[in-house]
Amino acid sequence: MAEIEYRNLGRSGLVVSTIGLGCNNFGRAKTATETQAGTDAVVHAAIDAGVTLFDTADIYGSERGLSESLMGHALKGRRGEIVLATKFGMDMAGTNGPDWGARGSRRYIRLAVEASLRRLRTDWIDLYQLHQPDPMTPIDETLAALDELIAEGKVRYIGHSNLAGWQIADAEYRATLGAHPKFISAQNEYSLLRRGVEAEVLPAVNAYGLGFLPFFPLYNGLFTGKFNRQGGPADSRIMALRPHVLDDVDWDVMERYEAFCAERDISMLAATFGWLLAQPGLTSVIAGVTKPEQIVQNADVASSWTPSPDEVAEISTLFA
Numbered sequence: 036m037a038e039i040e041y042r043n044l045g046r047s048g049l050v051v052s053t054i055g056l057g058c059n060n061f062g063r064a065k066t067a068t069e070t071q072a073g074t075d076a077v078v079h080a081a082i083d084a085g086v087t088l089f090d091t092a093d094i095y096g097s098e099r100g101l102s103e104s105l106m107g108h109a110l111k112g113r114r115g116e117i118v119l120a121t122k123f124g125m126d127m128a129g130t131n132g133p134d135w136g137a138r139g140s141r142r143y144i145r146l147a148v149e150a151s152l153r154r155l156r157t158d159w160i161d162l163y164q165l166h167q168p169d170p171m172t173p174i175d176e177t178l179a180a181l182d183e184l185i186a187e188g189k190v191r192y193i194g195h196s197n198l199a200g201w202q203i204a205d206a207e208y209r210a211t212l213g214a215h216p217k218f219i220s221a222q223n224e225y226s227l228l229r230r231g232v233e234a235e236v237l238p239a240v241n242a243y244g245l246g247f248l249p250f251f252p253l254y255n256g257l258f259t260g261k262f263n264r265q266g267g268p269a270d271s272r273i274m275a276l277r278p279h280v281l282d283d284v285d286w287d288v289m290e291r292y293e294a295f296c297a298e299r300d301i302s303m304l305a306a307t308f309g310w311l312l313a314q315p316g317l318t319s320v321i322a323g324v325t326k327p328e329q330i331v332q333n334a335d336v337a338s339s340w341t342p343s344p345d346e347v348a349e350i351s352t353l354f355a
């Protein structure tokens with residue numbers, strides 16, 4: 036069994052496992068983690084395997100807040116063993132009262148954080164992330180409101196998600212001007228089939244020393260290696276909920292990737308984690324799972340194969 040690795044998240048003292056756990060499957064209809072028992076099984080298996088970074092959001096779950104509520108129960112007695120990350124700023128459809136679209140405002144952040152703390156049954160959030168840019172609120176106000184939460188001990192570190200490169204630079208500049216704590220992490224979509232962040236986001240992330248957390252790192256599970264031209268397991272997210280994902284795939288390229296893995300006697304999962312973790316600034320792969328054995332397997336393979344620079348380039352070129 037490969038040893039799990041830990042890295043600092045950006046230029047901060049927050050240390051997290053390089054294999055994290057994406058928690059948007061908790062409370063998702065038609066999955067084994069739809070229920071409390073299913074969520075408990077995954078959460079405990081993850082902690083026992085040495086996974087520390089758990090990434091959720093107030094909006095996750097078949098009803099808003101459900102992922103956080105299930106996690107609040109699952110973490111009973113084990114809260115101190117993990118780094119808990121959640122997010123605010125997507126449309127909660129009135130769950131936090133009227134917001135008029137200004138979900139980065141001081142007024143809204145106060146409501147959102149109290150609701151998340153209540154659902155998560157905790158006194159503090161380790162990493163509180165702005166889920167998407169708020170075009171109505173100046174980022175200075177968002178930073179000042181988050182600064183207050185850090186001072187009060189409700190939040191330890193702050194991060195953002197879905198910001199463009201220029202917005203990352205602007206937030207850094209505004210935090211410096213206002214002497215506010217800085218965002219330490221960026222979370223954007225990144226996988227072998229979605230490489231858009233390489234143009235502007237990753238250069239900004241690296242210039243400012245942020246930690247990068249890729250979402251959909253396995254492209255909805257495609258890069259687990261359990262799919263082929265004919266399809267895959269009937270109970271998988273792709274087959275049950277998103278069959279269109281398979282239509283995007285160039286199967287000739289996927290088969291060349293399979294051959295690359297076979298030549299090295301490694302699984303596609305190991306190769307994909309290896310490629311992701313070799314990207315500068317990328318701190319932790321927050322893949323989601325629906326079954327405890329999946330997180331155990333991910334923790335096991337995450338650091339099992341370290342590609343050479345030539346191998347990283349070969350995979351990148353394959354999916355260019």
Ligand SMILES: NC(=O)c1ccc[n+]([C@@H]2O[C@H](COP(=O)([O-])OP(=O)(O)OC[C@H]3O[C@@H](n4cnc5c(N)ncnc54)[C@H](OP(=O)(O)O)[C@@H]3O)[C@@H](O)[C@H]2O)c1
Nearest residue numbers: 057058059250251252253254255256271272322323325329
């Ligand atoms: N910031 C944002 O806007 C944003 C947006 C989306 C997601 N996220 C975050 O990113 C996280 C990761 O995204 P994701 O979970 O949606 O996608 P993903 O990591 O690309 O794919 C996860 C899926 O892969 C399958 N899987 C994982 N490990 C496996 C294994 N060892 N064997 C077999 N199958 C395995 C599971 O699917 P099945 O068992 O169902 O096949 C799982 O649901 C989320 O949980 C969330 O925290 C953030």
